[in-house]
Amino acid sequence: MSSSLNESLGKSVDVAIVGAGITGLSAAWHLSQRGLTVAAFDGTGIGSGATAVQPGGVRQQWGTEVACRMAREAYAFYNEIGERLAPAVDPRLTACGYLFVARGEAELAAQRERLELQHKLGIPSREVTPEEAGELVEGLDTSEVVGGVWCDQDGYFDRPLAVVGAFADAAARDGATFVGRRVERIARDGEGWRLELAGGEVARAGAVVVAAAWDTPKLLGPLGVELPIEREPKYLFYSDPIRERLLEPLVVVPELHFAAKQLADGSVLASDLGGGSRPDEGKEDWHRNVRRAITATLPILEYVSFPVLVEGFYDVTPDRQPVLGAIDGHDGLFVAAGLNGRGLMMAPAIGRVIADGVATGEVEDWMSALSPSRFADGTLTPELQVV
Numbered sequence: 001m002s003s004s005l006n007e008s009l010g011k012s013v014d015v016a017i018v019g020a021g022i023t024g025l026s027a028a029w030h031l032s033q034r035g036l037t038v039a040a041f042d043g044t045g046i047g048s049g050a051t052a053v054q055p056g057g058v059r060q061q062w063g064t065e066v067a068c069r070m071a072r073e074a075y076a077f078y079n080e081i082g083e084r085l086a087p088a089v090d091p092r093l094t095a096c097g098y099l100f101v102a103r104g105e106a107e108l109a110a111q112r113e114r115l116e117l118q119h120k121l122g123i124p125s126r127e128v129t130p131e132e133a134g135e136l137v138e139g140l141d142t143s144e145v146v147g148g149v150w151c152d153q154d155g156y157f158d159r160p161l162a163v164v165g166a167f168a169d170a171a172a173r174d175g176a177t178f179v180g181r182r183v184e185r186i187a188r189d190g191e192g193w194r195l196e197l198a199g200g201e202v203a204r205a206g207a208v209v210v211a212a213a214w215d216t217p218k219l220l221g222p223l224g225v226e227l228p229i230e231r232e233p234k235y236l237f238y239s240d241p242i243r244e245r246l247l248e249p250l251v252v253v254p255e256l257h258f259a260a261k262q263l264a265d266g267s268v269l270a271s272d273l274g275g276g277s278r279p280d281e282g283k284e285d286w287h288r289n290v291r292r293a294i295t296a297t298l299p300i301l302e303y304v305s306f307p308v309l310v311e312g313f314y315d316v317t318p319d320r321q322p323v324l325g326a327i328d329g330h331d332g333l334f335v336a337a338g339l340n341g342r343g344l345m346m347a348p349a350i351g352r353v354i355a356d357g358v359a360t361g362e363v364e365d366w367m368s369a370l371s372p373s374r375f376a377d378g379t380l381t382p383e384l385q386v387v
């Protein structure tokens with residue numbers, strides 16, 4: 001995206017986007033595609049937040065209608081990413097499959113219920129027996145496994161940052177600009193909005209989309225808009241690249257709060273999914289939990305060591321659903337934040353919904369589950385299939 005501070009400050013744009021992570025970039029491209037003038041503002045650069053850390057997972061196995069529909073739309077988009085965004089580097093979406101393993105009947109029952117919903121919405125997931133799970137994932141110890149669910153369309157971008165670059169470049173080709181400034185304050189300005197930037201400059205826009213992840217509440221709070229979006233630390237362990245292929249699908253063991261996958265470069269990624277909620281217990285604990293889960297479920301990884309620990313942050317909400325759409329009572333103010341660990345895989349749908357909202361004021365009925373007003377209304381639709 002071209003960086004043109006003076007140009008963007010000199011005239012009012014149709015839409016200002018606060019935050020140039022994958023969410024803001026997708027919104028920028030979708031809005032530019034509709035012929036609107038767009039400027040994206042970020043003090044730390046394009047794709048420098050959680051977007052820089054995510055390893056590229058893309059799945060359609062979700063537990064609520066809204067998440068399934070968005071995942072389905074995003075998956076269809078990503079399958080055509082070459083034609084849609086003409087990326088400079090092929091991000092390579094590889095369908096490795098995601099296996100959710102159940103070790104107890106309660107987890108299996110919950111998986112079956114979500115499977116039913118997924119099937120209604122056209123997601124080609126299926127239940128697998130322990131034997132089938134063992135065939136799908138070589139090296140899985142099935143002795144404690146009672147079943148599981150699998151979708152072979154789920155997968156990974158081998159080069160997730162190429163997706164970020166693709167949205168940024170495509171938005172720039174359509175005329176969007178990037179301004180390397182933090183937005184300190186957003187305020188009403190006649191019919192539109194004024195953005196006060198770090199350094200004292202001011203920018204103006206007809207509409208504003210706040211896509212600033214966990215920083216979003218700080219910008220909206222002074223306008224009287226309270227959103228429960230919080231920062232939650234997450235940790236991924238990585239091995240050094242290994243030549244042997246040990247684990248092609250992504251395996252999730254919800255009861256052990258564990259997920260693992262070998263990436264395209266040969267490194268193995270493993271995570272204690274509960275790790276982020278116990279920051280004071282620290283790295284050794286999560287490492288121990290990962291080792292314990294490997295021994296119990298994926299002994300094939302027993303001799304893999306994990307010297308690299310990467311810290312990142314989810315922007316979480318109480319119902320684990322994004323906050324997306326127009327903010328009531330503030331004409332032309334929109335939010336796209338609280339991605340709860342799924343920002344890359346949902347980005348095409350998030351950007352499309354924001355562009356619809358800005359351009360036409362319309363959103364589909366099923367999107368009401370993500371409405372910014374839901375916390376005040378108390379109408380939450382919790383998503384439980386979180387990783």
Ligand SMILES: Cc1cc2nc3c(=O)[nH]c(=O)nc-3n(C[C@H](O)[C@H](O)[C@H](O)COP(=O)(O)OP(=O)(O)OC[C@H]3O[C@@H](n4cnc5c(N)ncnc54)[C@H](O)[C@@H]3O)c2cc1C
Nearest residue numbers: 019021022023049050051054057183215312342343344345
């Ligand atoms: C360990 C880990 C693993 C993950 N794995 C996956 C995965 O496999 N698949 C997946 O889909 N998702 C995954 N995610 C989640 C994904 O990374 C995020 O949901 C996504 O990157 C969020 O994008 P975003 O643009 O909303 O936020 P961010 O990327 O955090 O971008 C927000 C931007 O806003 C900017 N900003 C904040 N305040 C201001 C301000 N006042 N003015 C201007 N700019 C501001 C920040 O500088 C930042 O660049 C993972 C996340 C983590 C941490």
